[in-house]
Amino acid sequence: MPEQYLARNSRTAWRVYDGEAVILLAEDSTLNTLNAVGTLIWEGADGKTPVSSLVGRICTEFDVEPVQAERDVTAFVDKLSQRGLLNVSASPHEPR
Amino acid sequence: MPELTEWLFERSVALRIPLSVHVDLTMRCNERCIHCYRVIEQRPELTTQELKGLLDDVARAGTLYLTFSGGEVFLRKDLFELVEHARRLHFDVRLKSNALLVTPEKAARLRTLGVRQVDISIYSADPAVHDRVTKIPGSLERSLQGAVMLRDAGVTVKLNCPLMKQNVGQYKDIRALAERLGILCGFDPMITAKNDGDRSPIALRISPKELRTVLQDPTLNPSCGTPAAASAPDGARSDLDEVPCGAGHNACYISAYGDVMPCVAMPIACGNVRDEPFAEIWHRSPEMLRVRAIRIRDLHTCSSCAASPFCSRCPGQALVETGDLYGPSPANCEHALARAQVAGSAVIPASMLRAPTASTRRPVEHSID
Numbered sequence: 001m002p003e004q005y006l007a008r009n010s011r012t013a014w015r016v017y018d019g020e021a022v023i024l025l026a027e028d029s030t031l032n033t034l035n036a037v038g039t040l041i042w043e044g045a046d047g048k049t050p051v052s053s054l055v056g057r058i059c060t061e062f063d064v065e066p067v068q069a070e071r072d073v074t075a076f077v078d079k080l081s082q083r084g085l086l087n088v089s090a091s092p093h094e095p096r
Numbered sequence: 097m098p099e100l101t102e103w104l105f106e107r108s109v110a111l112r113i114p115l116s117v118h119v120d121l122t123m124r125c126n127e128r129c130i131h132c133y134r135v136i137e138q139r140p141e142l143t144t145q146e147l148k149g150l151l152d153d154v155a156r157a158g159t160l161y162l163t164f165s166g167g168e169v170f171l172r173k174d175l176f177e178l179v180e181h182a183r184r185l186h187f188d189v190r191l192k193s194n195a196l197l198v199t200p201e202k203a204a205r206l207r208t209l210g211v212r213q214v215d216i217s218i219y220s221a222d223p224a225v226h227d228r229v230t231k232i233p234g235s236l237e238r239s240l241q242g243a244v245m246l247r248d249a250g251v252t253v254k255l256n257c258p259l260m261k262q263n264v265g266q267y268k269d270i271r272a273l274a275e276r277l278g279i280l281c282g283f284d285p286m287i288t289a290k291n292d293g294d295r296s297p298i299a300l301r302i303s304p305k306e307l308r309t310v311l312q313d314p315t316l317n318p319s320c321g322t323p324a325a326a327s328a329p330d331g332a333r334s335d336l337d338e339v340p341c342g343a344g345h346n347a348c349y350i351s352a353y354g355d356v357m358p359c360v361a362m363p364i365a366c367g368n369v370r371d372e373p374f375a376e377i378w379h380r381s382p383e384m385l386r387v388r389a390i391r392i393r394d395l396h397t398c399s400s401c402a403a404s405p406f407c408s409r410c411p412g413q414a415l416v417e418t419g420d421l422y423g424p425s426p427a428n429c430e431h432a433l434a435r436a437q438v439a440g441s442a443v444i445p446a447s448m449l450r451a452p453t454a455s456t457r458r459p460v461e462h463s464i465d
Contacts, residue, residue: 011210013188015160017111022104022160024188026212026252031100 006054006077007047007087016043023085032085037062038076048092051077104160108346109339112388113158114378115346118360121147121178122167123352127194128231129217131260131300134167135292141352144174146370148181150350153374155185159348162187165360167352170197176205183209190215192256195242196235203242203249211251216243218255218281219262221269229262240277247279254280259310260287260300271315283316286427289416291363298417304430311438333404336393340411344387348378358387362412364421387411390422397424401446406439407432423447 008014011026021039023032034042037058044054051073058069080086108115123136142150154162162182169175169191182189191206195216206214216239219229226236246253255274259267267283274281285302289295302310311317339345344358351357354369356377366384367377378384390411393399398409407428414425424447432445 012186013160013210013212014186015158017107017113017158024160024212026188026210029212029252031098031104033100033103 002090004051004077005047005049005089005092006041006045006051007089007093008042008045009085009087012085014042025084027084030083032080032083037072041073041076042080045086047089050092105342105346108158109342111158112379113346114154114348115159116161116163116342116348117154117159118163118165118347118349119147119150120166120350120352120360121164121169121172121175124171125166125168125194126171126196126232127168127235129219130229130231130262131258131287131297133288133290133297135290135294137353139353142354142369144177146354147174147178150354150369150374151178151182151185151187153369154350155187157375157378160188161190163190163192165192168197169193170195170202176202176209179206179209179211183211188212192217193242194230194235195239195246196232198242198245200245200249203245203251206246207249207251213252213254214246215254215256216246218243218257218270218273220266221273222266225263225266229260240273243279244277247277252280253277254282257281257283258287259283259285259302261302261306262300264302264306264310267310267316283310285310286410286413286431288361288413293363293416295417298427301427304434307431307434308438311434317435317438333392333399333401335404336391336399338392339388340390340392340395340409343411344384350374356381356384358384359412361410362387362415364415387421394422395424396422397446401432402443403429403432403436403441403445406435406441406443407445 009025012023014021014023016039019036019039021034021042040057040061041054055066055069055073058064058073059066077086077088081088104115122141123134170193179189189211190213191211192215218226218239220226223236227233243253243255255270257267257270271281285307287297287301289298343362347359349357349360350369355365356367356369356374357364358366364383364387366381398404409428410425411421413428414423415421417425417427424445426447429445429447433448436443
């Protein structure tokens with residue numbers, strides 16, 4: 001599977017409270033909350049870290065099998081991309 | 097309040113996180129509004145570096161919602177440097193401005209930086225009325241031009257209109273103007289005393305009759321026409337252990353001079369960021385802790401007020417109006433009475449039923465002199 005890179009939408013505001021991210025999108029002022037796994041992905045979505053590295057961290061930190069972790073990350077990224085919170089690209093780049 | 101917003105509010109109160117911080121970047125202004133509550137002092141305002149350090153501290157404390165206000169924020173030459181720094185720290189940034197100094201380039205830059213909203217003070221759709229409030233000829237036209245530039249750049253714009261004697265008859269025209277421009281608008285019938293206790297702006301408040309008229313408009317008062325909220329006849333409240341508001345719990349104000357207060361509407365200086373770190377003031381200032389300890393049951397008159405379902409009591413308002421943080425705000429009581437009447441309820445605020453006696457009054461612990 002080709003490598004992917006995730007970048008947070010530059011028009012989001014966010015904080016992590018007690019290990020859970022709270023994200024606000026400027027476009028519609030909607031709030032989103034993420035669980036601990038989602039927060040790990042969100043914090044790692046710096047445009048430079050490959051998704052495979054995030055999957056590896058999830059396996060280590062949450063004791064999950066790689067296949068399961070990869071499936072969960074794909075579903076999560078799809079959902080956040082649809083909401084306009086994450087951008088996915090095939091090459092690394094500096095966040096704007 | 098939407099469910100997630102309510103959850104975040106409660107969680108931030110429980111975790112002692114200053115979720116919303118209002119920072120006045122300057123007290124200087126290019127308008128001279130007749131109702132303004134700001135007081136210009138001789139002390140130097142916070143520098144760029146001091147403000148950047150403050151934003152670092154406030155981000156570490158967990159603040160999400162950051163409002164830059166003043167004074168007029170565009171008079172700060174470092175405004176964009178500060179907004180850029182704030183956005184790098186992932187704050188949700190909102191500006192309050194009169195938009196007189198907005199240009200298409202500045203509007204585009206705010207959009208690029210991810211500023212969520214700019215609130216613009218507008219007092220009338222009639223230039224003569226608006227300009228009489230601001231005391232600046234041509235200010236309405238220029239503010240609206242700024243609003244359009246921001247809108248066209250993709251920034252959310254809201255026209256904020258305090259209602260006072262001078263403009264209370266104009267609110268429908270302002271709403272029509274906002275609709276025509278495709279931007280938001282909001283109205284506030286509460287005019288406050290100045291931050292130094294000068295009560296002169298209070299004379300500008302609309303009359304109880306005018307207030308009832310405004311509250312009868314369902315577009316301004318969404319609860320108008322809905323059945324009156326239930327309140328126990330004896331005034332017994334079920335929220336006695338709750339906090340009166342977010343001031344000092346998850347809301348905080350920092351003046352252009354570095355004073356930290358529980359809220360922009362509550363002028364109790366708890367410390368200054370030039371003397372000690374923000375977190376130290378937020379977590380350990382005796383004044384902040386005293387405000388944070390207050391619960392509804394500690395309010396000597398409001399805790400047994402049958403009109404509480406109609407009231408949005410502001411502790412800061414009570415303090416500024418009467419010097420008593422634990423007592424009712426006469427202005428809030430008037431608003432509660434008007435809301436109750438509009439809703440068809442016969443309840444009367446407790447403060448209007450009996451004057452507090454020496455034995456029921458708590459000592460005044462804060463004053464603004």
